Amino acid sequence: MRKMSQAVVVAVAAGVAMSVLGGCSFGTGGDEKKKVAAKKLGDKGTQCALPVHFTLATSWKAEAITQATVDRMGPLGHQGPLTPACELDAKPTGHIGFLTVWSGTKGAAAPGGTSRALMKKFVAAEHFANNVKFREVKAGGLPATEVGYTVTDWSAGEVRPERALAVMTGHGGVVIHLGGLDANEHKAMLPAFELAKKTLGLTS
Secondary structure, eight states, X not given: OOOOOHHHHHHHHXXXXXXXXXXXXXXXXXXXXXXXXEEEEBSTTSXXXXXXXXXXXXXXXXXXXXXXXXXXXXXXGOBTXXXXXXXXXXXXXXXXXXXXXXXXXXXXXXXXXXXXXXXXHHHXXXXXXXXXXXXXXXXXXXEEEEEEEEEEETTTTXXXXXXXXXXXXXXXXXXXXXXXXXXXXXXXXXXXXXXXXXXXXXXX
């Protein structure tokens, strides 16, 4: 089961209805065409200083994840060679899920590596990942690897879609990951993922 923030776990325990998705595709969802006002994230002085910057849809709440927090998370503070650097919460928009920015500088995340190698390590560290589909894309003007897959949560008897985007920077690898409570929540949040992808750039 993917590492989810406490708000998601609580919502599941409360019995929020879930949808089951049997496959995986790179469709962007019907809500993508809606106009979304936005703000910049990633540069110094924003909520999260990152190796990349991108536009975050309005009302999403960004919170930096400190090294102290990562240390307290134990095994949950790592996925492959990456650790979480920033969590973007969709709850203020009325949805349950997160965009999480992961970063690292070692192994497959080391500067000079490839986004595909990094993404393979990231997905390999995901438990019960199925229907994995990789493709090479442009994120802003940057070469990137995107992946779509599903995760089976056997305890809840559901299959959830996941989406992630990997890029390499001079400061190491970065993965932007979108989860969601269920298939419907994931689909509703895809416009924020696509917006981040479209506006992605390197910070100075």
